[in-house]
Amino acid sequence: MDTSTDKDVPARAGRREWFGLVVLALPTLLLSVDMSVLFLAVPHLTQDLQASSTQLLWIADIYGFMLAGFLVTMGTLGDRIGRRKLLLIGGGLFGIASLLAAFSTSAEMLIAARALLGVSGATLAPSTMALISNMFKNPKERGTAIAVWSSCFMFGGVLGPVIGGFMLSWFWWGSVFLLAVPVMVLLLIAGPSLLPEYRDPDAGRLDLPSVGLSLLAIIPFIYGVKAFARDGLSAAAVVTVLVGVIVGVLFVRRQRHLDDPLFDLGLLKIRVYRSVVLLGLLVGVMMSGTLLLINLQLQLVEGLSTRATGFWLVPGVIATFAAISVTPKLGSAFRPAYVMAAGLLVTAAGCVVLSQVPSTDGLTMIVIALILINAGLAPLVALGYNMILGAAPPEKAGSASALSEANGEFGLAAGIAILGSIGTAVYQSRLSLPAGLPADAAAAARENIATAMEAARQVGGSTADDLITSAREAFTSGLNVVGLIGAVLFTAFAVLTVHWLRQVPPTQDSEPEAKADTAEAAA
Template identity: 50%
Template sequence: METTTTATPRAGRREWTGLAVLALPCLLVSMDLTVLNLAVPQLSADLRPSGAQLLWIVDIYGFLIAGALLTMGTLGDRIGRRRLLLTGAAAFGAASLVAAFATSAEALIASRAVLGVAGATLMPSTLSLIRNMFQDPAQRTTAIGIWTVSFSLGGVLGPLLGGVLLQHFWWGSVFLVAVPVMLLVLTLAPVLVPEYRNPQAGRFDLPGALLSVVAVLAMIYGIKRFASEGPGWLPVLAVAVGLVVGVLFVRRQRRIAEPLIDLRLFRIPGFSVALLANTVAFFVAFGSLLLISQYLQLVLGLSPLRAGLWTVPSSLGFVVGAMVAPALVRLVRPGYVMAAGMAVAAVGFLLLAQVGAGSGLPVLVAGSVVFFLGVAPVYIVATDLIVSEAPEERAGAASSVSEAGTEFGGALGIALLGTVGVAVYRDLMSGTTVSGLPVEVGESARRTLGGALAAAEQLPGGLGAELAAAARDAFAQAVQAAAVTSAVIAVVVAVLCALLLRRTRGAAPDAAPATPERAA
């Protein structure tokens, strides 16, 4: 019996131009995560928000992106991924306009909330559309690499562009950047981006969607409160509520005929191990970035602008790693590429573990560049595997799971690696004695490096310098401990990827059997 084959369709100029359109909203979503930080002093003086309102202005955007991801990915499979993208782009542009001219803290919080929900529609819809537009595996990996680079560039451009705008205009100008970009997306996407929806999708599971939003929001909120304020009843309660609701969500998904997430996907090694690697990659990266930013400003004494500029090389390392990944995955199996990436990241963390309280800037920059260079291929290949292993009609749901893993990994890394750093700092400072140091000042100095430096400024010259030096040395050792922890975790995940994905291959780039299932 003769077996016929059909060549996998390759993307042309229209698809690659459409990819540029898909990259634009991703660029803006990541910019909005960072650009507001620089505007906080100006908007605080203008709107005069309370402390709680200021926290919600900064945090609610990221919270709602994380909480709505799972729902929006599945919704796009049902109503159409391009339709979801266009709806989200219109909402993002409108909310940006409202935020720019907000006259009260309440209005700014509300508009940032809408921005978060709109942002959650953009990420899974763009990634799942890439799955439809780029059928050839090699092209798809390259496309996902470009899509990922757009996020990284947004993180770099956010503070730089925000600084330029705030130098010449009012704080609301940082939001207006999104308006013309989203108008461009709304104009070009209907022409260049194809529509796709699951033709056999059943009813949308609204109760399941609500359960997923509550579970993710509660856990992310609890983890971030734990990271910023330390242990307490509120973060513990929030995480507990999130876990309980998450269990109810999983039980519901197992029972109903048309679940939001097909839990059988987690039985596929290419899906589950890739999701684990993706989550862990952002766990170690985001957790380390928090400590690095504090080290640059509080230990080395750099200004926020200079500290931000010294993080640009690590972002460029991520871009280089993302662009190299497609070439690597053509030559080596995905599991080995991910294992090698995590191994390179481990080397970067071991470099980071060599920083001291004095001249640690070259070592810190080199270490951060190396670990981002390693993390980037892990994210690219893991995302490609997650989307590719899922059925095409559920690519939106798979994309949302991938992005939710990224959010959880980053939040957990900030909380847990931050906790490691705090524990080491407090332990070292508890054994530090400075003669003549008042008891209340000593307690403040032992809690945080910022408290120690503030206390040192209020003490006589020699006494203050001695306290500041001890605190900086303790924090440098805390960074070392967190870096070693990250290196160990990276090595463990590298071994898991090499072992569990050793038989997983990328789909054949040239041809595929013309089976009835494929034809359908």
């Protein structure tokens, strides 16, 4: 018998909350834009700042390292000092760091500015997600708010190259960093009146040794994985990954013995939370590597410019918007696990299309694959975040959000390393070098398609044409293999989703299943 009453139904959000969502969505969009816009500016800033190859690597990577390293700390800090307070502090620092990056006069200054951008950026994602859980108590409305938030995050990655290309056509390279300044000014002005404040009333002190251990676990691990993706299996990559793993074990052991841990491991005892986080990691690994290869296919095989590549990614983003817009309604009509699993099967179908892309005139099939892949992932993103926030205790929302965001960084690094390596291995095995190719050009061509294209430009003539054709066919073969792997794995992920989450009922106005699951974990 249903014993629920109107008192069990959380109050619906008002106009203030929906306007506040706009304030939260803009920094999220900007954070995603900032991740992708730098790569367009690299040729320009290299010449202006006289940056070495090592400095360029740090300019590109330091942002991600700091962002990933501080996510867990910032998520917990927001729960303790106030989520709105941390968001406003981080927004102000992000704006200052953006100005420093835009007007950097040396490579060292830009590296420092990018590091500060990463640290301040780590305050934005967990704070915005946690505040959404405070502002939208009604699960259906929270699902809609999360759909808006996740749409902005996804759209920013595609919008970055488009806006960046436009800015660089008219202004200097530093202008791409100035995009953040007006958004952060808006946040600082409107945030205090539109966003509520929330902190855990029983929060303890921040354990500084745990902060250090988390940084020494996350940053070396991601650095090692990226080094493996860039340089292959090397002593440096292996050592740094092992350091990260060992320190990570020490971090977990310390959290188990603290009264006020930096990250409450009890969250992982909550079945729904644990399952969604693991699914997010698995899907993130597959998607990051797949999207990397698709971007390279568009630019190096189809011959598109960076800006044109960004434009051709837009249909996939539109498909994401469309799918996310209907996901909350589907989640209230059917069990979320089945909606998410159906989406993952659509993504698997997109990967099947990807496995059939030809090395010439394959643009149409790539766009179709992207539409299917992106639309299929939308239910997992929208419903998954809603499950995370619904399952976690309100006072732990920042920590819960932070781990899911850190998961994305791990998946990004691991996916590029794993699938990038698979694509490279297939490329090298399928590459057929034309007769008469000089030894140094042949060695360069065997590395990857980018170096093969450069070698072809230096050689010239019919030999260059044969090399380019072979390199494109070999790279496309790698993309096809990754597509097949994705089709199999996304089908498996759909099965796991139903197996792990089928007990979660359709989204209602209240969340008895999430509360029961949380109580079970606490017991």
